[in-house]
Amino acid sequence: MSWIPGFEGARADAVLGLRPAAAARMRELEAELWEADRLDPAITELVRARVGQLLGLPGRSVDAAESRSPREAAAIGFAEQYVMDPHGVTDSQAAELNALFTERELTALTFCVAVYDAIGRVETVLGIERERA
């Protein structure tokens, strides 16, 4: 629940709307993640869900038992390491990612993890976590 004075219990859009231009730019940046010529949308969704799960956001989960393609597994592994401890990305992990993705895709993957890491923390600390399909 939001703790911002005057906005206790308010929805995310109302709280973030206190800085309307920044909120709009944040939505635009998130939308860019889903444009064509970024990542496979299935991987984008997996990353979004896993980052949210790591941050304890409601409605986010990734089934650890489900079988994954090498690209999906590598993307999830990178997201986990990035969110929890980016210093722990090893040379071998980076080499594996470079073998599975183009540099353009890896850049999109990095944006994806970073944007959902940031948005997840904004929503959590402000108490405005959104459940999204």
Added chain:
Amino acid sequence: MRITAPEGGVSFLDHQPELFGAFNRLYGTLWSDGVLDQPTKEVARLRNARVTGCNICKNLRFDGARKAGLTEDMIEEIDADFESGELAERYKLGIRYADVIIGDPHGLEDELREELTHEFTPAELVELTITTAFAMAFSKAAVAWGPPPNMPVLEVPTPTPDGSVT
């Protein structure tokens, strides 16, 4: 770096110019079209740089904060002993809040929440939160794909919505 910049680019982020542009518009809006004073945002950004261990972010200085009075002596106090230092309480609050965002965003305690709402307006709090969270999240890119190069302290223009400084 474990990812190279594309031909003609400065950073590997240039592999995705539309995404990089969208990020820069957000970051520039937060820094140059904001309601919160630049030194407070800069203190939170530099706190993240130290906690996250981003050498690039640690040595960058946004000139808007410098012009507004944030000195190197003050910046040196953004360390583990900041509570016993001479930083203004407003900046210490920014550091405590940054530590929560970076370390445990579920862990904002009532006492700190009350101090924050006493010191900052609602709009300032939202801006400080978004700025700190995005500074943190993108500083990790330099760490993850590093190792970041050693570089001297470098003052750069404060990001603007049409700029490219990260």
